[in-house]
Amino acid sequence: MKKALLPLFFGGLLIVVVWFAIGEMSPAQQRWYSPSQVVQGEAIYSQYCRDCHGKSAGGKVLWRRPNTEGNYPPPPLDGSGHTWHRSFPLLQKIIREGGRSFGGTMPPFEGQLSTEEIDAVIAWFQSLWPIDIYSNWSDREKRVAP
Ligand code: HEC
The missing domain is CATH 1.20.5 (Single alpha-helices involved in coiled-coils or other helix-helix interfaces)
Structure with a gap:
């Protein structure tokens, strides 16, 4: 050459x-969400979810262990737990209806949060997910956007 x-x-x-x-x-x-949804979602999270799911959505330390009444403590939403196993519509449903449909104790947010606000809070905690967790979730979804 x-x-x-x-x-x-x-x-x-x-x-x-x-x-x-x-x-x-x-x-x-x-990712399916915009940076402004993440900002909006963070404010909603601090107001409605942080007391249970923790400051950085890390959940309770012993979240895998049921308490004496057999209820599970709030799990992490930051990608370190099993939240990525849930489809987008299921995440919306859990936030809308709380844990009542499966015997859980999370309160429902229907009436308090609009669909847009629920989507924004999902955007915020998904923004904490590492790339591999997020792509596992979106592969499962077979689509990227809600
Ligand atoms: C009073 C405590 C409490 C509050 C407030 C709360 N949660 Fe929960 N959350 C729980 C508990 C406990 C669970 C486990 C399932 C159950 O028992 O209902 C849960 C489960 C979840 C799950 C399913 C996670 C998974 O890995 O399966 C999501 C998503 C979630 N919460 C999001 C939210 C969001 C978003 C907010 C605020 C809008 C919120 N939670 C407010 C207690 C709470």
């Missing part, structure tokens, strides 16, 4: 590598 062609060769190689790296990254980083 002529020396003059070397920069061209390595330049081309770099473009291909960067192209593939971006292709690998972007699906996991595409």
Whole structure:
């Protein structure tokens, strides 16, 4: 190969590598919500959810263990628990109706929070999820947006 062609060769190689790296990254980083939903959701979380689910949505320390009445403490919503197993409509339903449909103790927020506000609070806690947890969730969903 002529020396003059070397920069061209390595330049081309770099473009291909960067192209593939971006292709690998972007699906996991595409999230359904906007930054303004996250901001709105954080305020709603502090007002309505923080007392139970914790300051940074880390849940109670022993959240896997039922208390003496057999009820489970508030779990973490920050991606360290099992919240990513729930579909988007189920997350909306849990927040709307609380735990009553499955014998839980979480209070319902129907009437207090609009659908838009419920979506915003989901956006906020999902913004805490690491890339791999979020992409596992969105793969399960088979779609990215609600
Ligand atoms: C009085 C305490 C309390 C408050 C306030 C509360 N939660 Fe909960 N939350 C719970 C408990 C306890 C559970 C576990 C299920 C149950 O017992 O109902 C739960 C479960 C959940 C789940 C299911 C998580 C999973 O991993 O399955 C979500 C999502 C959730 N809460 C979101 C919220 C949001 C958003 C708010 C505020 C709008 C909120 N919670 C306010 C106690 C609370």
